[in-house]
Amino acid sequence: MYNNNYNRDPGNTTNIKSVFAPYLTPDEIIEWGGQPSLKSRANAANLIFGLFFSGFALFWGLGVFTAGAGFMCLFALPFFIAGIYIMTGGGEKSVRRNTYYAVTNERCIIICLHKQTSFCDYRYSAMSGVRCVDGTIFLESPDPYFYSQRKRNKGVTI
Secondary structure, three states: OEOOOOOOOOOOOOOHHHHHHHHOOOOOOEEEEEOOOOOOOOOHHHHHHHHHHHHHHHHHHHHHHHOOOHHHHHHHHHHHHHHHHHHOOOOHHHHHHOEEEEEEOOEEEEEEOOOOOEEEEEEHHHOOEEEEEOOEEEEEOOOHHHHHHHOOOOEEEO
16 A cells, blocks of 8 residues: 655656565555655765875876886776776765665665665664654664664664
């Protein structure tokens, strides 16, 4: 059974209902479903490391080229490309495109279909509270097992 009041990324053709259908109990209803923003979240560490990595590869390649070993400078090319990849956020956009969230009448569910399926659910009966701060949902629980398995007060940015 489904409630049709869910959000979906307009550019995505995958239906939220079909993603979660195998994981729902017969009396469970999706109250909300969605995906993370596809905006890149390149952080300062990635930018700095990627800049140094690609800068060194460029410096190395130019040094080899000016030394007269033109063919050997091609060995710097994969490292330069890897540095650019790191600077631009890597494969984060692909992971975000294949991650789905659902809030049902029984639990919160997160499914990531990137490379291999990753499934995580948070039952309301195990939670002591749910907070939303600046677009991040924090699930809280007094249960020590919940803390050790889910990393205390796990935040999910949507």
